[in-house]
Amino acid sequence: MARIGVFVCHCGENIGATVDCARVAEACRKIPGVAHSVDYKYMCSDPGQTLIREAIAQNKLTGVVVAACSPRMHEPTFRRVCSESGLNPYLCEMANLREHCSWVHEKSDVTTDKAIDLVAMLVEKVKRNKPLHPIKVPVTKTALVLGGGISGIQAALDIANAGHKVILVERDPSIGGHMSQLSETFPTLDCSQCILTPRMVEVAQHPNITLYTYSELESLDGFIGNFKTRIRKKARSLDEKLCTGCGLCTTKCPNKKIPSEFNTGLGMRTAIYVPFPQAVPNKPVIDREHCTYYTKGRCRVCEKVCPTQAIRFDQEDQIVEHEVGAVVVATGFTVKETDFFPEYGYGKYKDVINGLQFERILSASGPTLGEVKRPSDGRVPETVVFIACAGSRDPAKGIEYCSKICCMYTAKHAMLYKHKVHHGQAYVFYMDIRAAGKMYDEFTRRAIEEDHVQYIRGRVSRIYERNGKLIVQGADTLLNAMPVEIEADLVVLATAGVANEGAEALAQKLHVSYDSHKFFVEAHPKLRPVETNTAGVFLAGACQSPKDIPESVGQASGTAAKVAALFSMDELTREPVVAVVNRTAPPLYSTCVGCFLCQSACPYQAIEREEIKNRNGQVVKTIAKVNPGLCQGCGTCVAFCRSKSIDLQGYTHEQVYAEVMELLS
Amino acid sequence: MEALQKSAREALENHKAKVIIGYSEGSGGRMRPIFVQSPAEAEKLTWNDRCTQNLAVYIAKPEVQKLGKPALVAPLPVLRAVLQLASENQIKEGDLLVLALSDGRVTELSQFSEMEEFVAKTPTHLASKDQEAIERLEKMTPQERWQYWQSELTRCFKCYACRAACPMCYCSRCTVECNQPQWIPVPAHPLGNWEWHLMRAMHLAGRCVSCGACGDACPLDIPIHLLTMKVEADIHREFGSQAGMKVQSEHALSSFKVQDKENFII
Amino acid sequence: MSTAQTHSAQNLTLADCLLQETGVDIRRCYQCGKCSAGCPMAAEMDYPSSVWMRMLQTGRPDLEKAVLKSQSIWLCLSCESCYVRCPMEIDIPRVADFLRAASKRRGLVHPRARNILRFHTAFLDSIRYTGRLYEMGMVVDYKVRSRKWWQDLLTAPGLFLRGKLNLLPHRVKHPKAMRKLFKWAAEDKEARI
Amino acid sequence: MKMGYYPGCSISGSSREYGESLLAVLRALDVELAEVEDWNCCGASAAHNLNHTLSLALPARSLALAEQQGFQELLVPCAACFSRLAATRKALMADDAKRRQIADLVELPMKNIPVSINLLQLLQRVLPENLKEKLRAPFDYKVACYYGCLLVRPAEVVEFDREEDPEEMDRIMEKIGAAPLDWAFKTECCGAGFSVPRTDVVGRLCARILDDAVSRGAEAVIVACPMCHSNLDMRRQASESHSGKKYTIPILYVTQAIGLALGLDAKQLGLQRHIVPVRLSAGKSSQILENAPA
Structure with missing residues (x-):
């Protein structure tokens, strides 16, 4: 027979002023199974807790209902009190008299009646509660970092420096990401590569970091603390141990006319190549799509010239497997191409380029060695038009968001252009200048005031070419929308920052959510910005939304702190509020019929298949099984199960039904 | 008809199947299922407009499974039921042979992919009387519709013939048999009847192949098939998916998608 | 002049009437000016389209009247170049149609x-x-x-x-x-x- | 194949050479047209300027008649009519109440409103792949294909080609041996409905168009709309007085260019009706085309 204790809290005036707490305690005393019922001013205070402790001991209580505030704050408090008194903590429930009753109603008898109902429901539930025990899972103290841009580098270094193993996976032949392509960085105008390359080298040399470049994630299974990952190491066609990075092969390769990805198509590279001089690792790869040996079956010049005989034409992709405890996703973003803009010529004008291309033109390591020359004819542009919001904040183009970084880099571009071409004229068409950040607004003001960049508030309607000039048709909305037509030599579109190609497929492999723009979604926009809905998978940098360098680095360090905190424990303790598939006596074994509709409904991939075998080892039935490591206790599967074969521990059908029936009675 | 008998006979003779589940004449002008186990019996198989039972209901039954690999005489709804059952992991590839009927022809199908192809090119519209009845219901005001179903469902005496006739009702323990807690009251009172039929409609949402067998089976002629058909049509319209079309189907109502709107969560 | 006189009995702004009658919501306009920038007639207009959008957004009777009295609304050629380029997908030619009808109705047609x-x-x-x-x-x-x-x-x-x-x-x-x-x-x- | 035909008022009047050349070319291509009986003016561009409902009602009557006469598709060679008819169909398909009202007024059912297609869409379909082999006199001139406003936009109404820098007319010109130019004013407005009340505006807008075409070396401007044609051809004087330059470049309908390439008679194609004489340089396709103003 149940012996339930009811403890009604006044929460000072919070509940006491509206609800007649004494009457609630009095009424609850009459509920069958209630052995003890009292009210008290502050149940969470020390004397209040003592009250509960003593009552459990004296009345041999089998369950406790604390009628007080939201369980968010004090459920752990009261469960601890029960636990200390020898009662399983999951036999304690809270009725929320504050948020659900006193704060939302006027003082009246009906309000008190409702409070009594709320407590009575919980009493019926607690009568059916079963002792539960926290779930313990071990933690593998190795982190997987996906993406070797500045965010991935930062996260990897921070985790490695905290003493944990890191596996860093980068899709391209070298780490460095977009930051390695930039010329200078705002608002300080310091050289991007100069501050990045030491970090890249540190990654390569760190004893705790295993680096896989030219590699991609194949799969990720398991759950927090216990992931299993498979990584595809694409064939470099080269024995990395033998290669010294002398670079002879890349200079001798006869196939020199391949648009360089690193130089955004503005420069050329060879078929065997290192993407840029500071690459880490400084070992080439053979681009099999373009290599004459792979396309036509002859050449092998690189093989002949290699002093260490490192070339391996027959090398195959390799799959490596690792067990990891946490994942940091730092796969970055990309920018829209200029062919995204019909009104700006569908990408057919060579001198209409995007911001990343202009970075390469400005960069000392770029195709023009840092001299500003336009792509079509190599002339120094005398008039350059920069267009902000090219694709961003443009619902018609399907991108309604602000790409955040363009205002700043456009100001930087215009400034650097003026620094290099003193007599040149720079125009910036903008809608708003979004320069919120430390020293950011000062930076854009400097472009206008010191470098005399002409800012025109308005969007460009059209660009067309005439006699080697680009006619930019805009309007000045601060001057009664007066038409403005500029004959430009070069136009730089600050195109929208968008999710990487393949982001969706990656998100599905990682089981993380993504938004309609394929950016990965954080667990909470304010309070859990670096976590995802999948426990143990964290987000850093622009794969979550466009971000500048400081923000990406900050977020990366945030993920590292999360990972380090996770790795500080040998075991994870998890709430036992998980779903369980029932088991019954043979020949049924379980009422589950194995339709597995719960499997597709589960947001956490927590449902597995379990084969039930008879004594002879034959499979007699395949039923669903919930992996308690992955289950988040959301209850979706419970709602879907037609045969009511799944129950959520702590919220079983029987418990919830009893609560509802109590309310209806 | 002869083509059907011939195919059935061959299937048995060539050991492609051990038992043919089909239709034969019963008493009083009604059709009944027949389980043909020898080639000689194949002549009892028949096929006409009165064959409204969904024979897919038998394939999961243990007593039928004991007879060995079955071949199922399958007009379109039966075939769709087979595919839906396969999508719900109730049948495995190769466990079943299908003698699909359409336009008086018999097509032997053994692979799921063949069945999917067959279904895809066959029109799946509802019978005109059902379509009209649904349209009539749609035109009613919510009050009128409430009245209508109130009067229809009050008559139900919970014989569960609808459940027995439905190939999708294959649970080894039905919710109505669950008494801890007792979800659906056992007696046939109006509230309990409502609960039963609403639950049945919800459980079939996104799964009903619109065969109408439940309505045909009802001894009181309550048109309960309209409930599930209407839900199915709505799902088809809203989500584009249709039950019983593909084995690897995205179950419209039970597939979590990150793109699903979560605007109800603050 | 009270808005009640200017507009229909329900005290609606011109933008409200526009929304009701045509479904075009000019509140979406964020003044990027792309419509005016591409308008072949902007140079001759007293208020180019983005400007009259802003005037209507204010809901001020005096500015609404100024729009209806303007020459601009009659100079729109309905060439649709503003509409196809508008990032907010506002059907500006349709707005011009509406304004012309309103201008004629209220006898505010610009002399020119x-x-x-x-x-x-x-x-x-x-x-x-x-x-x-x-x-x-x-x-x-x-x-x-x-x-x-x-x-x-x-x-x-x-x-x-x-x-x-x-x-x-x-x-x-x-x-x-x-x-x-x-x-x-x-x-x-x-x-x- | 028999297709519904909605000529529109201009083709029946001031732009009859468009209709003549169109019928001649389609006859040569074995395409039969059947004119919608008792069609009426679509109202462009006056109706939508003054009364939105009228701008739907006028085209709706012609569409309803076409439907009653059993047409599922209508060829509408005038870009303005095409735009009005297509927009009306779209609006009425989305607005049941209005459709029923108009159906009652015109006493016709209006259930399956015919789809309007423009001339380029039809040519896209009917010009044979091996057209080049059939040409008697390839039209080997540098041409500027001028689409104007309403042929390609807004995309949701016309559902054809690209809104900016369209390509279909260029492809057609390539098929008859011409060299279409990449130029900047393919879709810039010529002033359409302002031809009469604001000829000055038309002069300014047309001068920009002609300037760009001429400066890039075009020998002819090709159009597929009577409004564009009359502004660029008939209003040549206004353009010249605006820019102070003299333009001799002829304006040809796309059908006239095709007709010439197919070897049809210049008169049959209505070339003599142009205000700006069609003089194309000799020595290329060994044809000298000249017409003295009547």
Whole structure:
């Protein structure tokens, strides 16, 4: 027979002023199974807790209902009190008299009646509660970092420096990401590569970091603390141990006319190549799509010239497997191409380029060695038009968001252009200048005031070419929308920052959510910005939304702190509020019929298949099984199960039904 | 008809199947299922407009499974039921042979992919009387519709013939048999009847192949098939998916998608 | 002047009426100016489209009246270049149609736009009676209305000699049906704002 | 194949050479047209300027007649008519109440409103792949294809080609041996409905168009709309007085260019009706085309 204790809290005036707490305690005393019922001013205070402790001991209580505030704050408090008194903590429930009753109603008898109902429901539930025990899972103290841009580098270094193993996976032949392509960085105008390359080298040399470049994630299974990952190491066609990075092969390769990805198509590279001089690792790869040996079956010049005989034409992709405890996703973003803009010529004008291309033109390591020359004819542009919001904040183009970084880099571009071409004229068409950040607004003001960049508030309607000039048709909305037509030599579109190609497929492999723009979604926009809905998978940098360098680095360090905190424990303790598939006596074994509709409904991939075998080892039935490591206790599967074969521990059908029936009675 | 008998006979003779589940004449002008186990019996198989039972209901039954690999005489709804059952992991590839009927022809199908192809090119519209009845219901005001179903469902005496006739009702323990807690009251009172039929409609949402067998089976002629058909049509319209079309189907109502709107969560 | 006088009885702004009648919501406009930038007529307009969008957004009766009195709304050629490039997908030519109807209704047509209005009226009158455009009749009608007797006098003989001018109108078989359409359209809600 | 045909008022009047050349070319391509009986003016561009409902009602009557006469598709060669008819169909398909009202007024059912297609869409379909082999006199000139406003936009109404820098007419010109130019004013407005009340505006807008075409070496401007044609051809004087330059470049309908390439008679194609004489340089396709103004 149940012996339930009811403890009604006044929460000072919070509940006491509206609800007649004494009457609630009095009424609850009459509920069958209630052995003890009292009210008290502050149940969470020390004397209040003592009250509960003593009552459990004296009345041999089998369950406790604390009628007080939201369980968010004090459920752990009261469960601890029960636990200390020898009662399983999951036999304690809270009725929320504050948020659900006193704060939302006027003082009246009906309000008190409702409070009594709320407590009575919980009493019926607690009568059916079963002792539960926290779930313990071990933690593998190795982190997987996906993406070797500045965010991935930062996260990897921070985790490695905290003493944990890191596996860093980068899709391209070298780490460095977009930051390695930039010329200078705002608002300080310091050289991007100069501050990045030491970090890249540190990654390569760190004893705790295993680096896989030219590699991609194949799969990720398991759950927090216990992931299993498979990584595809694409064939470099080269024995990395033998290669010294002398670079002879890349200079001798006869196939020199391949648009360089690193130089955004503005420069050329060879078929065997290192993407840029500071690459880490400084070992080439053979681009099999373009290599004459792979396309036509002859050449092998690189093989002949290699002093260490490192070339391996027959090398195959390799799959490596690792067990990891946490994942940091730092796969970055990309920018829209200029062919995204019909009104700006569908990408057919060579001198209409995007911001990343202009970075390469400005960069000392770029195709023009840092001299500003336009792509079509190599002339120094005398008039350059920069267009902000090219694709961003443009619902018609399907991108309604602000790409955040363009205002700043456009100001930087215009400034650097003026620094290099003193007599040149720079125009910036903008809608708003979004320069919120430390020293950011000062930076854009400097472009206008010191470098005399002409800012025109308005969007460009059209660009067309005439006699080697680009006619930019805009309007000045601060001057009664007066038409403005500029004959430009070069136009730089600050195109929208968008999710990487393949982001969706990656998100599905990682089981993380993504938004309609394929950016990965954080667990909470304010309070859990670096976590995802999948426990143990964290987000850093622009794969979550466009971000500048400081923000990406900050977020990366945030993920590292999360990972380090996770790795500080040998075991994870998890709430036992998980779903369980029932088991019954043979020949049924379980009422589950194995339709597995719960499997597709589960947001956490927590449902597995379990084969039930008879004594002879034959499979007699395949039923669903919930992996308690992955289950988040959301209850979706419970709602879907037609045969009511799944129950959520702590919220079983029987418990919830009893609560509802109590309310209806 | 002869083509059907011939195919059935061959299937048995060539050991492609051990038992043919089909239709034969019963008493009083009604059709009944027949389980043909020898080639000689194949002549009892028949096929006409009165064959409204969904024979897919038998394939999961243990007593039928004991007879060995079955071949199922399958007009379109039966075939769709087979595919839906396969999508719900109730049948495995190769466990079943299908003698699909359409336009008086018999097509032997053994692979799921063949069945999917067959279904895809066959029109799946509802019978005109059902379509009209649904349209009539749609035109009613919510009050009128409430009245209508109130009067229809009050008559139900919970014989569960609808459940027995439905190939999708294959649970080894039905919710109505669950008494801890007792979800659906056992007696046939109006509230309990409502609960039963609403639950049945919800459980079939996104799964009903619109065969109408439940309505045909009802001894009181309550048109309960309209409930599930209407839900199915709505799902088809809203989500584009249709039950019983593909084995690897995205179950419209039970597939979590990150793109699903979560605007109800603050 | 109170808004009650300016607008329909419900104290609605012109932007509200526009939204109700046409479904076009000019509150979406964020003043990027792309419409004005690409407008072939912007240079001749007193208020280019992005400016009158802003004026309407304020909901101020004086600015609304200024828009309806402007020449701009009559200069819109409905070439749709603003609409296809508008990042907010605002149907600006449709807004111009609405504003012209409202301007005419309230007698606020800009003096320099009256010839444009006269031309449109002559055009519609021509089809009101014959069903098809009777170009010569329409031009004569327009000349009577606009008193621009001499304009085009030199081109007409050339057109005639090239067989480009019909001397007699073509009439549809059911002129009554045409008149019915005109009568029904005259009760257009937009024409009443 | 028999297709519904909605000529529109201009083709029946001031732009009859468009209709003549169109019929001649389609006859040569074995395409039969059947004119919608008793069609009426679409109201462009006056109706939508003054009364939105009228701008739907006028085209709706012609569409209803076409439907009654059993047409599922209508060829509408005038870009303005095409735009009005297509927009009306779209509006009425989305607005049941208005459609029923108009159906009652015109006493016709209006259930399956025919789809309007423009001339380029039709040519896209009917010009044979091996057209080049059939040409008697390839039209080997540098041409500027001028689409104007309403042929390609807004995309949701016309559902054809690209809104900016369209390509279909260029492809057609390539098929008859011409060299279409990449130029900047393919879709810039010529002033359409302002021809009479604001000839000055038309002069300014057309001068920009002609300037760009001429400066890039075009020998002819090709159009597929009577409004564009009359502004660029008939209003040549206004353009010249605006820019102070003299333009001799002829304006040809796309059908006239095709007709010439197919070897049809210049008169049959109505070339003599142009205000700006069609003089194309000799020595290329060994044809000298000249017409004295009548």
